[in-house]
Amino acid sequence: MPAMTSRDSMSELTALSGNDPYWNGMPGAARISRSGAGIDFEEFFDVSGRCLVSLRDGINCHSEHHVYRGEDLVKFHIRLRGTSTISLDDAPASEVGGPLFGAMIQPSGCAKVEMWNALEHQRWITLVLDREAFADVFASALDVFPVPLRNLASKGAAEPFQLRGELRGDFSSAAAAMLESKLCGSMRRLYFESKTLELLLNIANYFNATTGKSAKKQNLTLRDREKIRELHDLLKSDSLPNISIDSLSTELAINRDKLMKGFKQMYGQTITETALYFKMHRSRSLLNQGQSVTQVALETGYAYVSNFSTAYRRFFGVSPKKDC
Numbered sequence: 001m002p003a004m005t006s007r008d009s010m011s012e013l014t015a016l017s018g019n020d021p022y023w024n025g026m027p028g029a030a031r032i033s034r035s036g037a038g039i040d041f042e043e044f045f046d047v048s049g050r051c052l053v054s055l056r057d058g059i060n061c062h063s064e065h066h067v068y069r070g071e072d073l074v075k076f077h078i079r080l081r082g083t084s085t086i087s088l089d090d091a092p093a094s095e096v097g098g099p100l101f102g103a104m105i106q107p108s109g110c111a112k113v114e115m116w117n118a119l120e121h122q123r124w125i126t127l128v129l130d131r132e133a134f135a136d137v138f139a140s141a142l143d144v145f146p147v148p149l150r151n152l153a154s155k156g157a158a159e160p161f162q163l164r165g166e167l168r169g170d171f172s173s174a175a176a177a178m179l180e181s182k183l184c185g186s187m188r189r190l191y192f193e194s195k196t197l198e199l200l201l202n203i204a205n206y207f208n209a210t211t212g213k214s215a216k217k218q219n220l221t222l223r224d225r226e227k228i229r230e231l232h233d234l235l236k237s238d239s240l241p242n243i244s245i246d247s248l249s250t251e252l253a254i255n256r257d258k259l260m261k262g263f264k265q266m267y268g269q270t271i272t273e274t275a276l277y278f279k280m281h282r283s284r285s286l287l288n289q290g291q292s293v294t295q296v297a298l299e300t301g302y303a304y305v306s307n308f309s310t311a312y313r314r315f316f317g318v319s320p321k322k323d324c
Contacts, residue, residue, distance in 0.1 A: 024185035045189065047196050050133040054126045057179050063118045070110035072158045074134045074149065075126055076203055077102040078167065078175040080316070082122035087113045089160040098124065099167040099281065101206065105148055107158035125175045127199060131155070137200060144208040165210075168269055169277055169315050170202045176317020209264060220262050227252045228262050235275050238282055245271060280315045283308070284323065293320045 022031040022043070029045035043055040079098035087093040089110045096102065106112050116122060129137065135153035138145065142153050148161040178195050181188065220228070231252060248271070249256040263271050279300050286296045297308035312320045 022184050022188060026185065026189060029189060045192055047193050050129065050137065051196060051200075052128040053192070053196055054128070055124075055179060057123050059121050060116050060118050064116040066114050068106070068112045068114070070106040070108050070112070070158075072108050072131045072152065073106045074129045074131075074152065075102075075104045075106065076129075076199070077104070077124060077126045078171045078199065079124040080167070080172055080175060080179075082120055082124065083117070084122075085115045088162060096164065099172060101165045101167050101171055103149070103161070103163040103203075105152055105158055105161035107160060110160055123179065125178060125199075127196065127203075131158070138204060141204045141208065144204065146207070165206075166267075166269075166277070168202070168206065169273060169280070170205075171199065173315055173317055174198050174202065180317050209269070220258070220265070224254060224258060224262055225266065227254045228259065228266055231259070231263065231271070232267060232274065235271070235278050238278060276311070276315065280312060283312060283320065284316070287320055287323060296320065 023029040023045075029043075031041055031043040033041045041056075041058055045053055047053060077100075079096070079100050079102070081098045083095055083097035085093045085095050088104070088106065093113070093115075104112075131152055134149070135142070135155075138153070142150050145153075146161070146163065148159050152158050174195050178192060181191060183191050231248060243251075245260060246256060249259050252259065254262075260271060263269075263274070267274060269277070283296050283300050286299065287293070291299070293309065294305050297305045300308065302308035302311070309320055312323075316323060
């Protein structure tokens, strides 16, 4: 298969503009629906010539194999569902599965090869910025980004870079809202541009929380880190009842302020955000196993199904009944 670039995609996008009802002929945007596969579409739009956004929600009828040529691009990927196998710059291929947040630099001359399996639900959004756009958009926050990204922005040599992290709730809710949007025409563009800016801000906040220098770092001892990891493991295994931060601090024998700030320093999210993240994804897993919405609500600690449904929709951007 011939290699494609983002500029090739933009050329195709321009040719396709006006052929679908979602954008009503607006230039620089198109939604390509595939018949016979239920909800299955790819969508592209350009934000002021600075950011190309690609959306996908559908089940592949056949396996797919794509090759993309590098152009000193930065790609931010919010994957809600699905897996693919990726190889960058002839490195060994590795499987990438959702939910996750990813970042990548694809230098000029560097090929990215990606393969999707047939009959798997793909649900994701990718934001693509070239070197100049990345430097401009994040000009006042570049010091919080990893060194390869800072080097790219400062017109240094681009080097292959990949980062894969846990998908935070602010990413998944914004991405799901875009994928579920029923707006058309100019209102769709306005909404999508606002959500893209929201995602870019979330990206800066993500790196600020994980690698940034603006917040005062906690001086964590080895014991402190072990206690914080213990709490994270408990949240992940869902073996904690709904207890307060004060109770957790007492139980783990660690200062409350150090526990809260140290947890965010190590994991990039607050304790509450992390607990919600694991609870919501456990809920989705139970729904996919065939449990009813009422059963899942009770099992995950919600006294009222309506409260569970509201929290689920706010997190995933879709109601639990539609998502199971």
